[in-house]
Amino acid sequence: MSVVGVARDLAARLGVPFRIPEPVVGETGEDISTVASAEIIDADLCGRFGVRAIRDVSIGQSPLWMQARLTLCGMRPINSVVDVSNYVMLELGTPNHTYDLALVPGGHLGTRRSSGGERLVTLDGTEREMLRGDGLIVDRDDRPIGISGVMGGENTEISDSTTAVLLELAWWNRLSISRTSQRLGLRSEASMRFERGTDHELVPIALDRFCELLDRVTPGGVSVCSGRLAGRGYLPPATRVRVRPARMSHLLGRPFAADELRGLLDPIGLRCDVLEDDADGALEVTVPSFRPDVETETDVAEEVARHYGYQRLGRTVPRSPEPGRLTPVQRLRRDLRRVLVGAGLSEAMPNPFLAPDALRRAGMDGAEPVRLLNPLATEESVLRPSLLPGLLTAAAYNSSHRNDTVSLFEIGVVFGPPTAGGGDDTAADKTAEAVLPTETEHLGAIWAGGEAADAVHLTELIAAAFGLELDLKNANDLDGMHPVRAAEVMLGGQPVGVVGEVDPVVCERHGLTERCGWLQLDAESLLSAAASAADRPHQPVSTYPSSDIDLAFAVPDDVQASQVRSTLLDSGGDELRSVDLFDVYRGDQMDAGTRSLAYRLRLQADDRTLTDEQVADIRRRCIDAVEHSHGAVLR
Numbered sequence: 001m002s003v004v005g006v007a008r009d010l011a012a013r014l015g016v017p018f019r020i021p022e023p024v025v026g027e028t029g030e031d032i033s034t035v036a037s038a039e040i041i042d043a044d045l046c047g048r049f050g051v052r053a054i055r056d057v058s059i060g061q062s063p064l065w066m067q068a069r070l071t072l073c074g075m076r077p078i079n080s081v082v083d084v085s086n087y088v089m090l091e092l093g094t095p096n097h098t099y100d101l102a103l104v105p106g107g108h109l110g111t112r113r114s115s116g117g118e119r120l121v122t123l124d125g126t127e128r129e130m131l132r133g134d135g136l137i138v139d140r141d142d143r144p145i146g147i148s149g150v151m152g153g154e155n156t157e158i159s160d161s162t163t164a165v166l167l168e169l170a171w172w173n174r175l176s177i178s179r180t181s182q183r184l185g186l187r188s189e190a191s192m193r194f195e196r197g198t199d200h201e202l203v204p205i206a207l208d209r210f211c212e213l214l215d216r217v218t219p220g221g222v223s224v225c226s227g228r229l230a231g232r233g234y235l236p237p238a239t240r241v242r243v244r245p246a247r248m249s250h251l252l253g254r255p256f257a258a259d260e261l262r263g264l265l266d267p268i269g270l271r272c273d274v275l276e277d278d279a280d281g282a283l284e285v286t287v288p289s290f291r292p293d294v295e296t297e298t299d300v301a302e303e304v305a306r307h308y309g310y311q312r313l314g315r316t317v318p319r320s321p322e323p324g325r326l327t328p329v330q331r332l333r334r335d336l337r338r339v340l341v342g343a344g345l346s347e348a349m350p351n352p353f354l355a356p357d358a359l360r361r362a363g364m365d366g367a368e369p370v371r372l373l374n375p376l377a378t379e380e381s382v383l384r385p386s387l388l389p390g391l392l393t394a395a396a397y398n399s400s401h402r403n404d405t406v407s408l409f410e411i412g413v414v415f416g417p418p419t420a421g422g423g424d425d426t427a428a429d430k431t432a433e434a435v436l437p438t439e440t441e442h443l444g445a446i447w448a449g450g451e452a453a454d455a456v457h458l459t460e461l462i463a464a465a466f467g468l469e470l471d472l473k474n475a476n477d478l479d480g481m482h483p484v485r486a487a488e489v490m491l492g493g494q495p496v497g498v499v500g501e502v503d504p505v506v507c508e509r510h511g512l513t514e515r516c517g518w519l520q521l522d523a524e525s526l527l528s529a530a531a532s533a534a535d536r537p538h539q540p541v542s543t544y545p546s547s548d549i550d551l552a553f554a555v556p557d558d559v560q561a562s563q564v565r566s567t568l569l570d571s572g573g574d575e576l577r578s579v580d581l582f583d584v585y586r587g588d589q590m591d592a593g594t595r596s597l598a599y600r601l602r603l604q605a606d607d608r609t610l611t612d613e614q615v616a617d618i619r620r621r622c623i624d625a626v627e628h629s630h631g632a633v634l635r
Helices: 003-014 064-072 080-092 174-184 189-196 200-217 245-252 258-268 297-308 328-342 356-361 388-400 427-431 452-466 504-509 523-532 561-572 612-630
Strands: 027-031 037-040 046-055 097-100 108-113 119-121 127-129 135-138 144-147 165-172 223-226 229-232 240-243 271-274 283-286 407-416 438-448 470-474 481-491 494-502 516-522 547-556 576-585 594-603
Touching (some): 037 046, 064 080, 080 200, 135 174, 165 174, 245 297, 328 438, 328 452, 388 407, 452 494, 481 516, 561 612
Antiparallel strands (some): 046 165, 097 165, 438 516
């Protein structure tokens, strides 16, 4: 961002020497120590602070050649002092600031961080309040007279009556300037350069160049006080980068030898030294102070490419390793949608934001939802902890439009309260808490006008489609579910969802007059288990006839129908192909505390037709197993 920077690159391309001319300053005034003083109070804010004093200044117009050059660079000429200041900034890339020496008590300039609450009217006439940590330039009385690296204060502004100038030129902490400039919304040519990093080695040269030019453009010349005031704070050490020719060749697509790299980097100021005994024949590149943006081996590669010429490197189109592929879980999620659509359900997309009352209406009084600090609408101020409220609302909407029997599903995220962070047993870990709610992907399905059997059937379809063992466990205290027609879905002994019917009271609250089947599964656990499950072996289709037998058992009420089914499957052997519950009966013919469960068993062998004796043997094994395991009686 300077003429010097462009000239250095141009000289490297043309192969000609490059140097910055030494300014010639005739010092005719008194010693600067009798006129001014400088102090760095916060060393981490200002790494280098230079000051010069100039007397016998007359404010007027700068020469036409200077005005023309500034105009062509996009800057408006103002007066001789301001124009010289801008000229030096554009030429050397070193922003500077001038003060009316008569308005600076004792000619003292100090730099420190603000303690917060201090106010300053800047050159644009705006009063600005500083926050703690902002950089300030202060006078002898510790009064702010400028914002470090951003803009000066109105109280020391150069005017037509100015006869003595105090020139300040510094190297500032980049991050500090960037934070202050962005917070204040005050972007200047100076702050733009300081944010990107200036060259602290040019501070004395830039000070002298200003004095040289101001003497040249002022009729009769000026009187420059002898000497400079110089303060030093913290300056970052020089960056050294290990550069491997093999790595450069790989990044740029053509072979580069160490000597060729040196020939490209040395002319632009990146000094290269050979690392002795380095196995890779690497170079150590010392980054100059005017290139703070070069920090890594990749940055050096960009400089090599820039000076070698991008057009000479040739063009290659990188190949994508896996274009357009889905992850295993993404493929399984699509398979899950196909199973649901194939079962006759339509996909719905309810709003994940709920009103707090929606949870009560869905029978989920005990759920503690995540509350939004900035809801889009006040009546939708919580995140859903379940898919049930949204799908119930969708079913109710359909019912209000005379579509009483809809089957809907949704695969979406539900939200839970934040969980405490992990770690070792330290005080910090004990107090650490997650700031975001937990998010889990779930599957929800509802059948308006359906029953628990519909939900159980879909559960079996999903288990069969993904080769999973999903078991049911009766439960009477599930939120929003029928007290005796609901169960937990278990996978590997862990609950992964609920299945059954919606509580009739909940249906009534939503204006649903028919029963509603309901299924909700933890889709993340389901798909993760399916992704890690081994491939199922091929099962041949038997060409031999099958035989059906019906068995009805009087079973205690505390025995689940799914438990009886599992016992039948275990005892029936390979020839028992399916077990279906087709009737449940409670009535006067049954003893108190029991019910009748009727199952249809299909028997078939792969290699033969089953004889009557073999069918009878399988039948007897099944009956004995159920009676022995569950205290059941064959009806």
